[in-house]
Amino acid sequence: MIYFDNSATTKVHPEVMKTFVAVNEKFWANPASIHEFGHQTNELLQSAREQVAEILHTSGDKVYFTSGGTESNNLAIFGLANKYKNRGRHILVSEIEHPSVLEAAKHLMKNGFEVEWIPVDSDGVILVDAVKSLLRDDTVLVSVMHVNNETGAIQPIEELSTFIRSNNRALIHVDAVQSFGKLPVHFGALDVDAITISSHKIHGLKGSGVLALKKFIEVEPMLFGGGQESGIRSGTTPVPLAVCTAKAVRLANDNVQTNAEKMKKMTEDLIPFLTSFPTVKMISPTKRAPHIISFSVRNVKGEVLINALQQKNVIVSTSSACSSRQTKTSHVLKAMHIQDDYIKGVIRLSFSSINTQEEINQFKKIFTNVMKVIKGD
Structure with missing residues (x-):
């Protein structure tokens, strides 16, 4: 997993x-x-x-x-x-x-x-x-x-x-x-x-x-x-x-500095990969914590992407685990005025010191295959 x-x-x-x-x-x-x-x-x-x-x-x-x-x-x-x-x-x-x-x-x-x-x-x-x-x-x-x-x-x-x-x-x-x-x-x-x-x-x-x-x-x-x-x-x-x-x-x-540098390296590796997909929009700003990336696939619900990744044994969440089982739109995304065609599809990847670069590499392959099946318009 x-x-x-x-x-x-x-x-x-x-x-x-x-x-x-x-x-x-x-x-x-x-x-x-x-x-x-x-x-x-x-x-x-x-x-x-x-x-x-x-x-x-x-x-x-x-x-x-x-x-x-x-x-x-x-x-x-x-x-x-x-x-x-x-x-x-x-x-x-x-x-x-x-x-x-x-x-x-x-x-x-x-x-x-x-x-x-x-x-x-x-x-x-x-x-x-x-x-x-x-x-x-x-x-x-x-x-x-x-x-x-x-x-x-x-x-x-x-x-x-x-x-x-x-x-x-x-x-x-x-x-x-x-x-x-x-x-x-x-x-x-x-x-x-x-x-x-x-x-x-x-x-x-x-x-x-x-x-x-x-x-x-x-x-x-x-x-x-x-x-x-x-x-x-x-x-x-x-x-x-x-x-x-x-x-x-x-x-x-x-271990704060060592762990932060490790997670930053992983997230900075993922961001250009994710944004290479034309239907992916990065939600996280440039000035962000080293362990969180939020992005959205245009016109694709977050739950659909979560389930598709889960079938490949990859565990991610929608924008907030505390409200992920609720259908209402995130108050954070509303405050940021995220466009309608992206606001329902926000996915959060969040890392810790026990994650590895090998997992990042595997995720890239899995996500690429998932995106071939789930295409945002």
Whole structure:
């Protein structure tokens, strides 16, 4: 099988799986228990927290382990907006955010917040000039993803944060689910206040993730109970998942440059091949993350191409795995104003460090044969 759907999820790294088994076998105590076994388990948990904090350039008490990207994004949007609502109730969110950000922002509109949407250009990149016109004195939060999950477009976070810092006290949240492990992601590289990471996008385990805050930034909790995770996320902390998340974060960060160069080489090999077909349109912009290519075949539905490739044992997806089973058109593609004869046929290829050049070569042969059968008009 050739698996090119790594933006949906990745194969678990062997070292992560090894760690998961070891922690479950040796440290199964509740980390909140006061006995020595609980204390040892808690020390392991705090060590994992400090490892993530060091990589993200923040303090350990600002790293919260969650169930994944969706929870982390919700905690960021609700937690920051409610904690700092005394500054204002105006929020800016880009049009191309993941549904876990978009829907959270829409829910806040029902609770007295005003949300405005940051437009994007034809490359799917936010218009910073639009932010300059939308930003107000009562803007409390700006949320813009680092890399778009459907197109791979890199957003100008540094330019955005520079402008906001010089003009406003608004907090900045960045969904880095698709960028961590592929681009530099930490509070030193990105002058933001909150960063979201999902473990299963970086060869970690599903059901785990991180919300990290800049030092001195706080959030309101969403879950209440025993006061775990510094009172922000009550419920017994799943120590094996937290430790494995830290392991996946460390592995991804240690190899970020090498892996990015490898994936960039593969995608740059594929782009001229794909665009050599007269009915293929490249959706991903030039300034994109190294691991994502989105393209469309004119007047061919994406599902048709996916099924044809799957019959040849090649796994790809439509523009977003989170909405691939839905029939509605992607909100990202709509925001980019993709033409009608291409918008239904967008395919996303997404790679990881375990993909090989041999797979790229095989894909070229298979895709060529598929295109002889499926011809866009």
